[in-house]
Amino acid sequence: MIEQQKYKEQFFSQLYEEYLERIYRFIYFKVSSESIAQDLTSEVFTRLWKQISLNKEVKNPSAFLFKLARNIIIDYYRAHDKEKRNTNIDSIVSTLEDKKQNIHNDAQIKEEYAAVTCAMDKMKEEYRQAVHLYYVEQEPIIEVAKSLGKSQGAARVIISRGMKQLRQILES
Amino acid sequence: MLKMNEYKVIKKLESMKKIKPNSDWVSFSKQNIVSKTFEEEPSTSLRDVVIKSFGIAFNRPKLALAYSFLICLLFGTIILVNGSYGNNLAQLASVITGTKIEEVATPEEKLLAVIEDTELKIDELIAESKENGESQVETKKILADASEKLKSLPADQKARFAGTVVAKVKTLEKNSNAVIMNETEPVVQEFYQVIAENEINEIESNEKNLTDEKKVILKKAKDFFDVKKYGEALEELYKIQPSVN
Numbered sequence: 001m002i003e004q005q006k007y008k009e010q011f012f013s014q015l016y017e018e019y020l021e022r023i024y025r026f027i028y029f030k031v032s033s034e035s036i037a038q039d040l041t042s043e044v045f046t047r048l049w050k051q052i053s054l055n056k057e058v059k060n061p062s063a064f065l066f067k068l069a070r071n072i073i074i075d076y077y078r079a080h081d082k083e084k085r086n087t088n089i090d091s092i093v094s095t096l097e098d099k100k101q102n103i104h105n106d107a108q109i110k111e112e113y114a115a116v117t118c119a120m121d122k123m124k125e126e127y128r129q130a131v132h133l134y135y136v137e138q139e140p141i142i143e144v145a146k147s148l149g150k151s152q153g154a155a156r157v158i159i160s161r162g163m164k165q166l167r168q169i170l171e172s
Numbered sequence: 173m174l175k176m177n178e179y180k181v182i183k184k185l186e187s188m189k190k191i192k193p194n195s196d197w198v199s200f201s202k203q204n205i206v207s208k209t210f211e212e213e214p215s216t217s218l219r220d221v222v223i224k225s226f227g228i229a230f231n232r233p234k235l236a237l238a239y240s241f242l243i244c245l246l247f248g249t250i251i252l253v254n255g256s257y258g259n260n261l262a263q264l265a266s267v268i269t270g271t272k273i274e275e276v277a278t279p280e281e282k283l284l285a286v287i288e289d290t291e292l293k294i295d296e297l298i299a300e301s302k303e304n305g306e307s308q309v310e311t312k313k314i315l316a317d318a319s320e321k322l323k324s325l326p327a328d329q330k331a332r333f334a335g336t337v338v339a340k341v342k343t344l345e346k347n348s349n350a351v352i353m354n355e356t357e358p359v360v361q362e363f364y365q366v367i368a369e370n371e372i373n374e375i376e377s378n379e380k381n382l383t384d385e386k387k388v389i390l391k392k393a394k395d396f397f398d399v400k401k402y403g404e405a406l407e408e409l410y411k412i413q414p415s416v417n
Contacts, residue, residue, distance in 0.1 A: 009206055016202055024193040038193065042201050050210045112176060116184045135185035163178065170176055 008052050015061050016045055022137050023069050029120060029132065030073050040076060044068045062147040066129060119169040127162030134159050286325075287333050290318045294340040298347060311344055311352050312359075319359045322366065331370030334363045355403040364402035371409045372397060386412045 023044055028037035047068055051058055058064050120128055126148065133144045145155035176184075293314050318337050325333055338353065345352050353360050375382070375390055382390065393408035 012206060013202070016205075020198060021192055025188070025191055028191060029188070034194070038197055038201070041193070042205065045201070046205050046208065049205045049208065053210050054212055112180075112184060115176070116181060116188075131185065135182055136188045138186065138189065163181070166181065167176075167178065170181065 012045075012049050012052050015048060015058075015065075019061065019065050020045070022133075022139075023065055025136060026066065026069055026129070026132055027073060029117060029136075031076065032117075036076070040069070040072050043072050060146055060149070062143060063149045066133075066147045070125065070129070115170055116166075119166050122169050123162060123165055126158060127165050130155060130158040131162040131166060286321055287329070287336070290314065290321060290333075291336055291340065294337065294344065298340065298344050311341060315341065315352075315359050315363075319362050322362065330366045334366040335370075338363050338367060361400070361402055364406055365397075365400075368393070368397055368402045368405045368409060371406070375409065375412055382412070 020041065024037055024041045027040045027044075028034070031037055031040065044065060048058070048061075048065060051064075120131070123131070130144055130148060133139045133147055134141070139147075141152050141155055141159075144159065145152045148155055148158065150158065294311070297311055297314070315337070318333075322330060322334060322337075341353055355361070355364070372390070372394060379387070379390070389408050389411050393405045393412075396402070396405035396408060
């Protein structure tokens with residue numbers, strides 16, 4: 001019994017370490033608030049832990065977690081429907097600055113980040129997830145395909161269409 | 173509008189990977205999550221209860237035997253009460269088939285079913301009329317019912333339905349040597365009106381090919397139609413196009 005519990009914890013830790021940052025960023029770019037992103041990320045992993053501790057199978061952790069994250073974001077917006085949904089771009093840009101990631105305090109750079117983040121927010125959800133995984137997380141196609149629950153060919157098409165949509169939004 | 177080429181957009185996206193969660197929060201959150209315990213919520217759905225009880229039963233041979241006996245007894249009683257087994261199966265099949273038709277039927281299929289239902293009833297009467305010749309009252313009921321259905325049908329289906337009903341009732345009249353389609357009755361008038369109107373439209377659409385003589389007959393039929401003498405209008409139309417019955 002204790003061994004089984006240990007095994008479950010190990011399995012959870014493995015997934016937690018592997019996916020936490022990705023899920024956090026995925027949520028963060030959508031909600032633009034560190035504390036909300038933390039809460040929602042915790043919720044995603046709590047549900048994962050529940051799944052594992054009740055001996056329910058997690059066949060494709062990547063797809064499972066991103067689907068959970070998407071649903072939790074949707075639930076969050078449903079519950080906060082009347083609140084402003086505007087992306088707080090300054091928050092993201094300043095977070096990048098805080099981390100001293102060679103982001104110059106330059107108005108143009110700020111504007112570019114703001115534009116990209118805003119455009120991402122307006123993208124079709126599937127495209128956003130694909131572009132995020134491929135370009136932001138720099139995951140290989142096979143992993144993106146797994147997360148989307150599609151074939152590699154289909155994932156490539158989705159990424160390509162996603163980038164096209166992103167550029168169209170940026171240019172509009 | 174912001175001018176950024178694809179390379180620049182990709183670079184921006186890649187640089188976003190630098191956003192990371194607070195490391196203190198990461199370890200705290202993990203400990204917090206793992207400390208939670210969950211218990212299987214008892215299922216209250218009937219399906220789960222049945223499955224569970226069967227699961228328990230089949231782990232114990234005696235219980236499984238008792239369940240099987242009960243099921244056999246139940247089926248046996250149903251069969252005995254309701255008559256022969258074959259009939260029950262037929263009823264069951266018709267119920268299942270009927271349900272499926274209801275589930276998948278498109279408006280067109282439903283319409284077809286309405287028409288077929290009325291036609292079937294008249295066919296049954298025709299068959300019966302050969303035997304006893306007493307079907308007048310029943311036919312009038314069906315005609316009244318068909319008239320209601322006729323009103324609810326779309327324009328393009330009305331003429332076909334009315335034509336079929338009238339043709340079948342005429343056959344019935346022949347078989348039973350009775351006059352069922354009394355032209356003075358409003359129900360019959362309705363059927364004749366629909367058929368005559370459709371025939372006039374069809375012939376008019378082909379008026380170029382009509383001889384002068386037929387054009388005169390068509391005019392006469394239209395005049396009858398205008399004064400609501402649909403039976404006479406049909407008789408005239410029949411002279412132009414013998415298929416009109």
